[in-house]
Amino acid sequence: MAGPLEGLRIIEMAGIGPGPFACMMLADHGAEVIRVERPGGVQAGPAGDPAKDVLLRSRRTIAVDLKSAKGITIVRDLVRSADGLVEGFRPGVMERLGLGPDVLMADNPRLVYGRMTGWGQFGPYAAAAGHDINYIALAGALHAFGRAGEKPTPPINMVGDFGGGGMMLAFGMVSALLHAQKSGEGQVIDCAMTDGAALLMSMIWTFRAQGTWRDERGVNLLDTGAHFYDTYETADGKFISIGSIEPQFYAALLKAAGLADNPKFGRQMDESQWGELKSRLTQIFLTKTRDEWCGLMEGRDVCFAPVLSLAEAPGHPHNVARRTFVDIADVTQPAPAPRYSKTCTDDPRMPSSESDYEEILGQLGYGADHISILREMLVVS
Secondary structure (H helix, E strand, O other): OOOOOOOOEEEEEOOOOHHHHHHHHHHHOOOEEEEEEOOOOOOOOOOOOHHHOHHHOOOEEEEEOOOOHHHHHHHHHHHHOOOEEEEOOOOOHHHHHOOOHHHHHHHOOOOEEEEEEOOOOOOOOOOOOOOHHHHHHHOOOHHHOOOOOOOOOOOOOHHHHHHHHHHHHHHHHHHHHHHHHHHOOOEEEEEEHHHHHHHHOHHHHHHHHOOOOOOOOOOOOOOOOOOOEEEEEOOOOOEEEEEOOOHHHHHHHHHHOOOOOOHHHHOOOOHHHHHHHHHHHHHHHOOOOHHHHHHHHOOOOOOEEEOOOOOOHHHOHHHHHHOOEEEEOOEEEEOOOOOOOOOOOOOOOOOOOOOOHHHHHHHOOOOHHHHHHHHHOOOEO
16 A cells, blocks of 8 residues: 555554554555454454455454463564554453564564553553443543433444544554664553543643633533534525634524524524524525535635535545545545655455455565464464
């Protein structure tokens, strides 16, 4: 794969969710990622079909029996050839396998050893099971998501698994790899989704410190409390998004909605009026279809966009112009991002049902007969 990370090799211990997403990011940007699977072939996420698993794109794979000494030797050989490793097991699992940081970094002192967990490598919850919803709950993030008077609403798993987890780990890996290149010194990355989700709330913590954020849902500037920052239903049962915070954008909103001369809407930042003004906007937006509102508001600095479904987003002219989505092997998916002016990235490739074990082991110096024996012993596949 071409990109700014070309020349780096990452070993990925197979998992689901944030670890694969971090490795997808690294592979998207040019790193060679070798995914170590469990015996039996490529393991996909909950959907079960690896050929359609976007998170597994652009890798080579090898299935290794980690319960055998020979399998552990193969992983150690792989890691000796690598710049980094990513694993997402509970704390202590890699150590019990004989693949902990002490062992692998003794083999390869420059190794960047990325550890992806929900709770982190230490702390009272470290050994507990959990999922995204739990991690963002403990971080204080989930409490903020939802409408006034309603229970917290999980933002799918964007904040814990992907924003505060996989994306944070990808950033940490690149940071530590840069350090290793300069110093020759590897290190361990303890990437916890609780930490990452908390970090993503930094601006909200700023607002709270400044006295401009109330610690409750649906009453603040950015959490659907304000009438000028929310989604609204249209006449055809679809939705639009409004984010007219600044005065000039708010003025454009009022003009497009036919409210420029309404004195009640002149008090934009009067929180006591937000509820009444939101009710009025709700009624107004129900008078036209989503496309009609697009015609009135697009290109007029309202801070407006239609709320598009997954089916609709790839076909929107802006996304088409930027090639935000690509179709690879009949799977529509987001293209690699961000994009670069010099080190351009390749289109991703979807995973194959076939293992790459022969090629991978051959590049490590294993002979054909040795590989055949390991295959017959079910150590690799």
